[in-house]
Amino acid sequence: MPAGRDPVTGPDGDPVVVAALQLACRAPSVHNSQPWRWRVGQRTLELHADPSRRLPATDPDGRDLVISCGAALHHLTVALAGLGEVARVHRLPDPSRAGHLATVERMSQQPPPADAALVEAIGLRRTDRRRFRPWPVPAQLLGELAGTAALAGVRMDVVTDPAVRWALVRAIRTAAEVQSSDPAYGAELAAWSGRPDGAADGVPAASVPAPGRVPGQPPLRAFAADGLDQPAGDEPEESALLLLSTPTDTPLQWLRVGEVTSALLLTAAREGLGSSPLTQPLEVADTRELLRSRIVPAGHPQVLLRIGWPSPGEVPPTPRRDLADVVDPLGPQRGRDDQQER
Structure with missing residues (x-):
């Protein structure tokens, strides 16, 4: 240059x-x-x-x-x-x-x-791994999100059936076990998370709440944590789980899913909702196939999102x-x- x-x-x-x-x-x-x-x-x-x-x-x-x-x-x-x-x-x-x-x-x-x-x-959107409030996501908003996805040729399923949600939780746990048994994955996760202040990329430690079970919350990836305040409470969180899938499994479809993911997350943020991805079960072949067979037998699952009403307090921008x-x-x-x- x-x-x-x-x-x-x-x-x-x-x-x-x-x-x-x-x-x-x-x-x-x-x-x-x-x-x-x-x-x-x-x-x-x-x-x-x-x-x-x-x-x-x-x-x-x-x-x-x-x-x-x-x-x-x-x-x-x-x-x-x-x-x-x-x-x-x-x-x-x-x-x-x-x-x-x-x-x-x-x-x-x-x-x-x-x-x-x-x-x-x-500028408002954050990946929020904290407890969501025990308030349901409005059905009208879920309908808007599904319509946005459909316009791009992407299917959005809201996972509401208790048995399917439980199968989804099991798939997340199984995928985490598979990945944690791989030393290369452990080294990669350590390299990209727990980042200190001033890092230009990766997951900051200050953006991850301390580990602990939250009633109603699906398991989240075990990033290194610095103790982002986790709001206390006994009521289970009420989150919507959105699974995006495509009829084929090609780079063009992956790109379109990324565009739809952005559209859904920005729309949720516009309405004051928080969000976080739950991608682990889609990164392991067996659990991805389980999600396909249980939820979208005619398609290919690509992204799983958790959205809900955020707890008080700020999540720092990454x-x-x-x-x-x-x-x-x-x-x-x-x-x-x-x-x-x-």
Whole structure:
């Protein structure tokens, strides 16, 4: 890159692009790995997977990586709409480059009215692993979320049957046992969690409540914890468990699921609800198959979400990498990325 020229913030930088990318990079990702790279052109932005940030023990087939990038893609389109721009998305535009997940064109036309509350929700959303309150999620909101998923070709099942919810809890526990028996997984989890203040990625210790059983709460991943306040109470939490699935199991479907995941989490945050992913049973082949057979026999389960009314108090935002670490100018990096994708 020529001296003095930064693709985002330098003399050729566009303040709309800077603002949009800052919001896009607030997207959730597996272990807060932030596995995306952006290429900035005159009127286009390319989204690429960063294979150096894949978690092979947790995510052996790269599915969580692509889902994470899909969430960032949706965050970007929401941000651009909020900044008064129309975004046209081309997904997986180059079959010869598997890591090139999307190209976003910034269109010079009058955009439809943006959902300002959804844009604001980008800054409000947190992964909340604390106890949720004993209040049900409104059925009307669940219907809105299901409709949003359906528009993208993704099925959303609300797991309400007590027997199926119990099977789901057992699947989470079984998956945790399988993963904990793998030394590579243990090393990976230790490397990506329990991060101190000032870390740019990973799961901060201060964002995880101390371990302990919460009535009504499905088991959560055993991240290293620093004692985020866990609200006391005897009443069981009332959370909605949402399983997203697709008719096929391809990178394009994974990307779409990531976009839908972002849309659902931002909508929940807009309405004042908290959320956290429960991805462990989908990372182990046997438990993923169990969920498929019990809930979506004609599809492929991709993401499991827990949403509910949050307890009082703040969950600190997780850190994000500097834009300079995730953004390149469009063009010069292609040869290097072609090598990484092979």
